[in-house]
Amino acid sequence: MNPTIQDVAKAANVSIATVSRVLNNQPGFSQKTKQRVLQTIEELGYQPNAIARGLVNRNSGTIGVLFPSVSGLLSSEVLHGIEARANEEGYSVIVCNTAADHEKTLRYIQLLSEKRVDGLVFVSEEVDEEYYKAFQRMGVPVVLVLTQSYKYPLPYVKVDDSHAAYTATSYLIDSGHKRIGMLSGNPNDLLAGRTRIEGFKRALLEAELPYSESLVENQNSFTYEDGINSLPRLLERHPEITGIFAASDEIAIGAISAAYKLGIRIPEDISIIGYDNLKLSEMSIPPLTTIAQPFQRMGEKAIEMVLTIKNDKQAESSVMPHHLVERESVKKIK
Amino acid sequence: MNPTIQDVAKAANVSIATVSRVLNNQPGFSQKTKQRVLQTIEELGYQPNAIARGLVNRNSGTIGVLFPSVSGLLSSEVLHGIEARANEEGYSVIVCNTAADHEKTLRYIQLLSEKRVDGLVFVSEEVDEEYYKAFQRMGVPVVLVLTQSYKYPLPYVKVDDSHAAYTATSYLIDSGHKRIGMLSGNPNDLLAGRTRIEGFKRALLEAELPYSESLVENQNSFTYEDGINSLPRLLERHPEITGIFAASDEIAIGAISAAYKLGIRIPEDISIIGYDNLKLSEMSIPPLTTIAQPFQRMGEKAIEMVLTIKNDKQAESSVMPHHLVERESVKKIK
DNA sequence: CTGAAAGCGCTAACAT
DNA sequence: ATGTTAGCGCTTTCAG
Numbered sequence: 001m002n003p004t005i006q007d008v009a010k011a012a013n014v015s016i017a018t019v020s021r022v023l024n025n026q027p028g029f030s031q032k033t034k035q036r037v038l039q040t041i042e043e044l045g046y047q048p049n050a051i052a053r054g055l056v057n058r059n060s061g062t063i064g065v066l067f068p069s070v071s072g073l074l075s076s077e078v079l080h081g082i083e084a085r086a087n088e089e090g091y092s093v094i095v096c097n098t099a100a101d102h103e104k105t106l107r108y109i110q111l112l113s114e115k116r117v118d119g120l121v122f123v124s125e126e127v128d129e130e131y132y133k134a135f136q137r138m139g140v141p142v143v144l145v146l147t148q149s150y151k152y153p154l155p156y157v158k159v160d161d162s163h164a165a166y167t168a169t170s171y172l173i174d175s176g177h178k179r180i181g182m183l184s185g186n187p188n189d190l191l192a193g194r195t196r197i198e199g200f201k202r203a204l205l206e207a208e209l210p211y212s213e214s215l216v217e218n219q220n221s222f223t224y225e226d227g228i229n230s231l232p233r234l235l236e237r238h239p240e241i242t243g244i245f246a247a248s249d250e251i252a253i254g255a256i257s258a259a260y261k262l263g264i265r266i267p268e269d270i271s272i273i274g275y276d277n278l279k280l281s282e283m284s285i286p287p288l289t290t291i292a293q294p295f296q297r298m299g300e301k302a303i304e305m306v307l308t309i310k311n312d313k314q315a316e317s318s319v320m321p322h323h324l325v326e327r328e329s330v331k332k333i334k
Numbered sequence: 335m336n337p338t339i340q341d342v343a344k345a346a347n348v349s350i351a352t353v354s355r356v357l358n359n360q361p362g363f364s365q366k367t368k369q370r371v372l373q374t375i376e377e378l379g380y381q382p383n384a385i386a387r388g389l390v391n392r393n394s395g396t397i398g399v400l401f402p403s404v405s406g407l408l409s410s411e412v413l414h415g416i417e418a419r420a421n422e423e424g425y426s427v428i429v430c431n432t433a434a435d436h437e438k439t440l441r442y443i444q445l446l447s448e449k450r451v452d453g454l455v456f457v458s459e460e461v462d463e464e465y466y467k468a469f470q471r472m473g474v475p476v477v478l479v480l481t482q483s484y485k486y487p488l489p490y491v492k493v494d495d496s497h498a499a500y501t502a503t504s505y506l507i508d509s510g511h512k513r514i515g516m517l518s519g520n521p522n523d524l525l526a527g528r529t530r531i532e533g534f535k536r537a538l539l540e541a542e543l544p545y546s547e548s549l550v551e552n553q554n555s556f557t558y559e560d561g562i563n564s565l566p567r568l569l570e571r572h573p574e575i576t577g578i579f580a581a582s583d584e585i586a587i588g589a590i591s592a593a594y595k596l597g598i599r600i601p602e603d604i605s606i607i608g609y610d611n612l613k614l615s616e617m618s619i620p621p622l623t624t625i626a627q628p629f630q631r632m633g634e635k636a637i638e639m640v641l642t643i644k645n646d647k648q649a650e651s652s653v654m655p656h657h658l659v660e661r662e663s664v665k666k667i668k
Numbered sequence: 669c670t671g672a673a674a675g676c677g678c679t680a681a682c683a684t
Numbered sequence: 685a686t687g688t689t690a691g692c693g694c695t696t697t698c699a700g
Contacts, residue, residue, distance in 0.1 A: 002473075004693055015671045020695060028669060045471055050448040051394060052693035054385045055676050061449070062428065071414035071630075073407070073613075080405040083431050092449065094396065094426045097417050114384040115395070115426065137379055139336075224617050253617050260619050279407070283558050283587050285594050285619050296405075338677055349687045354679060362685060386677035389692045 003044040012040040023048060054116070062092045063306060064112035065121045068100040073250070073278045074295060078123060078145060081299025089307060091118065100125060109134040119306035121145055121299075126191070127152055141309035145302045146293075147191050148317070155309070157301045157318040159293050161192060164322040165199025168245045168273045168291045171324055173207045176333030177243030177271060180204065181215045183230045183255055185222035185247040192222070196247050196275070214238070222247060227254020232262065235270075242270060242333070249274040249281045252288055256329070267331035277325050287327035294320050337378040346374040357382060388450070396426045397640060398446035399455045402434040407584070407612045408629060412457060412479060415633025423641060425452065434459060443468040453640035455479055455633075460525070461486055475643035479636045480627075481525050482651070489643070491635045491652040493627050495526060498656040499533025502579045502607045502625045505658055507541045510667030511577030511605060514538065515549045517564045517589055519556035519581040526556070530581050530609070548572070556581060561588020566596065576604060576667070583608040583615045586622055590663070601665035611659050621661035628654050 005023075009016040014033055021028050022037045029037075040046075054060045063086055067075045079095065086093045094117065098105040109131065112120060119141040122131075127149045135142045135154070144156035172180050182200045186193045197216055204211040217234040219226035227250060235241065246252035252274030256266050264270055266286060274281055277292035301318055308315040339357075343350040348367055355362050356371045363371075374380075388394045397420050401409045413429065420427045428451065432439040443465065446454065453475040456465075461483045469476045469488070478490035506514050516534045520527045531550055538545040551568040553560035561584060569575065580586035586608030590600050598604055600620060608615055611626035635652055642649040 006693080016694080017671060017673095017696080018669085021670090024695080026696095030669060033669080047444070047448050047471075049389075049450060049693050051385055051388045051450050052676090053695080055383075055389050055678090055693080056695045058676075060385060070417055071410045071613075073410075076405045076407075076410040076413075079410075079429070080431065083404055083429055087430070092428045092430075092445065095413070095417055095429050096421070096426075097414065110381070111426065114381050116383060116385050137381075224613075250617075257617065257619055279405075279558075280614065280617070283584075283591065283614070283618075285591055340677075350678080351680085351688075352686060355686090358679080360680095364685060367685080383677050386692090387679080389677080389694090390679045392692075 002049070003046045004049070005046070008037065008040055008044060008046050011044060012037045058116070059118050060116045061090065062094055062115070062117050063119045063121065063303065064094045064096060064108075064115075064117040065123065066096045066098050066105065066108060066125070067123050068098055068125050070095060070097045073280055074146075074276060075123065077278070077295035078299040081296035081301075082121060082303055083299075084296075085300040085303040089303065091303070098125065102128070102130075106130060106134065109138070113138045119143075119310060121302045121306065122154075123147070127154060141306045141315075143302045143305045143309070143315070145298055150190075155305055155315050155317045157298050157305065157320060158191075159320050159322040161195040162199035162202070164275065164291045164293075165196035165245065165247075166203045167199075167322065167324060168275060169200045169203035170207075171289075172243040172245060172271060172273055172330065173203060173209065175243070175271065175330055178209055179238070179240045180209065180243040180245065181217070181234050181238055181241045183227060183234060183244060183246040183251050184216045184218045185226065185251065186220050187216075187218045192247070200245055215241075219251070222251055224250045224254040224257075227251035227256075228258045229254075231255040231258040235262075235264075243330070244270060244272045246272060246274050249276040249278045249288060249290055252290065252329070253280060253284050256284060256288075267329050271330040273330055281325075282327065284329075286329050289327045289330045290325050292323050292325045294322075336383070337380045338383070339380070342371065342374055342378060342380050345378060346371045392450070393452050394450045395424065396428055396449070396451050397453045397455065397637065398428045398430060398442075398449075398451040399457065400430045400432050400439065400442060400459070401457050402432055402459050404429060404431045407614055408480075408610060409457065411612070411629035412633040415630035415635075416455060416637055417633075418630075419634040419637040423637065425637070432459065436462070436464075440464060440468065443472070447472045453477075453644060455636045455640065456488075457481070461488060475640045475649075477636045477639045477643070477649070479632055484524075489639055489649050489651045491632050491639065491654060493654050493656040495529040496533035496536070498609065498625050498627075499530035499579065499581075500537045501533075501656065501658060502609060503534045503537035504541075505623075506577040506579060506605060506607060506664065507537060507543065509577070509605065509664055512543055513572070513574045514543065514577040514579065515551065515568050515572055515575045517561060517568060517578060517580040517585050518550045518552045519560065519585065520554050521550075521552045526581070534579055553585070556585055558584045558588040558591075561585035561590075562592045563588075565589040565592040569596075569598075577664070578604060578606045580606060580608050583610040583612045583622060583624055586624065586663070587614060587618050590618060590622075601663050605664040607664055615659075616661065618663075620663050623661045623664045624659050626657050626659045628656075
């Protein structure tokens with residue numbers, strides 16, 4: 001059995017209150033007793049029981065994080081930032097893989113609520129009414145990452161998707177491309193789908209370049225496979241295209257693979273710009289030019305916001321800056 | 335304030351013991367009272383406090399996981415398996431990023447110990463004496479993943495690295511290659527480094543093919559950059575090489591990129607086989623033939639072992655099967 | 669500067 | 685079938 005504060009008190013000939021005081025560095029003990037207590041703690045190998053502490057202090061020192069997929073290239077970078085910042089602030093993080101499943105998500109929220117986590121970070125998923133109600137019942141700070149809610153007043157941290165898509169498309173335009181298409185993800189995804197298409201469209205229109213819906217090839221998701229499948233279709237409809245904006249790096253890499261099989265050279269025949277700047281993107285052939293989202297920083301920021309809300313009951317949403325990473329998948333024309 | 339079991343008891347006109355009984359499905363209540371209790375629980379929105387429960391039951395319902403890097407492609411797959419299985423078994427997982435730092439690791443172990451986690455999963459790192467002592471003091475099951483300890487009796491789950499390297503090299507040989515080199519990771523890494531070189535050497539020797547130390551190009555690590563840097567050096571020393579075994583997929587992908595820049599075609603000029611079967615490997619051009627490690631399954635297995643040890647105080651280490659994944663980076667000669 | 673004692677919310681005897 | 689009560693290990697008044 002682990003020694004308790006009682007054992008320490010007894011062995012050091014003081015009361016448990018005194019032990020508690022030196023443990024928490026609260027006023028009310030002499031240097032002498034402090035030494036004695038510290039020493040017997042050492043001797044006994046005493047370790048305070050965080051659970052008992054949590055019961056008294058009504059906090060668990062942990063923050064829950066909900067991902068639709070933990071093994072995603074993207075999630076792991078966000079998680080990295082979350083874990084780092086949380087640890088700095090003295091918190092642990094519990095990860096939960098919701099698999100984008102409604103029931104599972106609800107169960108996880110319930111679980112985290114029972115564990116009395118001090119805050120919640122909700123990544124990449126839309127917040128529906130049930131989730132929101134559960135959040136409210138928990139009464140702890142909740143912050144959204146890579147997503148936002150139009151219905152509920154939940155603070156978020158993300159980039160401006162529309163603007164970022166605009167930046168990507170404009171880069172293609174500035175590089176001299178005039179016939180530009182898009183490999184979209186899921187257009188029904190209001191957050192990552194619709195808005196990126198919007199930005200794409202706006203860039204084209206402002207540059208007085210042709211735009212039509214057929215210029216964007218939609219998919220159900222944002223994966224490598226989606227990229228593989230969608231490139232041929234887009235090119236079949238629009239063989240004149242020289243530049244492509246892919247809604248995710250994975251899609252872009254998939255498109256590059258598909259192009260390779262088709263004997264199309266990147267960037268000589270077709271230029272491609274991605275979105276995300278995953279580690280993946282520098283490993284492709286050719287290295288992928290893309291829009292970087294500061295995933296790690298976003299994770300850190302989310303924790304900072306959770307903690308701010310916990311203290312101040314208020315925190316503003318944060319729209320993080322994206323930036324262009326020029327590599328070799330886009331050719332400058334003339 | 336969250337309602338407590340007291341509130342429920344009062345509102346339902348029963349004692350807290352009764353509420354506790356229906357909550358834990360222990361014998362000793364009528365259907366009638368059960369209904370009543372359940373209903374008032376519903377009405378009050380009562381959620382049991384897992385911290386209080388933990389204090390009484392002396393368990394936290396959580397398992398700690400230590401990674402040298404959470405954002406690694408590999409870690410995230412292991413984590414996926416860990417999280418899934420842990421959740422099925424009613425446990426949560428706390429992730430810790432040690433950054434392979436000694437002090438940090440020690441602090442994390444201490445922290446998890448204070449949080450009274452019910453078990454520990456230790457991934458990809460060597461266990462030194464201080465770690466081991468800390469494990470012992472904790473008195474909870476510890477299982478190693480993708481690593482093992484020669485000094486301490488800690489159960490592990492991994493593949494047979496030497497054998498897997500042998501398999502990879504043999505595949506090259508069976509494909510008709512006679513001049514084969516290796517892009518090793520860190521040879522001072524006893525676990526992932528040394529053993530893979532061994533397997534490589536053994537395969538060559540058994541096939542009566544030339545082997546010398548200069549045939550293996552060492553690096554400090556197993557990254558993409560290492561692959562980029564090491565390919566040219568190996569080829570400079572041994573321009574006759576037609577087949578290469580890379581000690582990790584990342585190294586392999588790096589080598590492919592380097593080859594591309596050098597105008598060397600894969601697999602026409604040189605064949606490459608990797609090690610890991612990360613998602614990455616199917617996205618490369620050409621898709622990478624590699625040795626698959628069942629990362630997800632390993633994560634699951636680790637949790638199963640932790641739980642087994644918790645109950646039976648015994649669990650055997652598990653050497654998981656690896657297997658070859660044939661894709662397009664190796665050419666069959668003649 | 670130090671100790672006694674009252675909880676934190678719950679489980680598990682032990683009564684009834 | 686149900687209630688009473690003693691903790692689990694700790695923090696925090698409140699007294700001295």
